[in-house]
Amino acid sequence: MGVLPVRLPRLLVLAAVTAHGLVLEMLAGPLPGIYDPTGPGKLLFAFFAAGRISVRRLLEGLPGIGSVKAEQLRSELGISSRRRVQGLGPRQREALLQRFPADT
Incomplete structure (x- = not known):
């Protein structure tokens, strides 16, 4: 009878991914690295962990900046x-990046 509308986006993503020669892997359990910051998923772990940090703690972690x-x-x-890093708006993020430019 056709594909259900909810499943259609997944099929489109799958088709696009496989068209570029990539292989998707079905996860049967927790993603490695989620609980082990040294495991294969350490970059993903760091990304999500950094987003959950409060802006205050992030600033305090920078050299020369205390509470x-x-x-x-x-x-x-x-x-x-009470703002967390992942909840910063675009202007707030830009203001922080201007104040603390990345080393290049």
């Missing part, structure tokens, strides 16, 4: 005291 300076910076940039 007082982190609080001042957070306040100057208009970031809530």
Whole structure:
């Protein structure tokens, strides 16, 4: 009778992936690295772990920035005291990146 509408996006993704010669692997359990930061999924683990950190803790982790300076910076940039990194808006993210440019 046809493909259910909910399944259609999955089939389109599968078709696009296989058209480029990639192979999808079915996961039968937890993704390696989720619980073991040294396992094969360590990059994924780091990505999600970093997003869950509060902005205050991220700032305090930078060299030369303590709790007082982190609080001042957070306040100057208009970031809530309870905001997590993954919840930053585009302007807040841009303000942080301008304040702390990446080393190139």
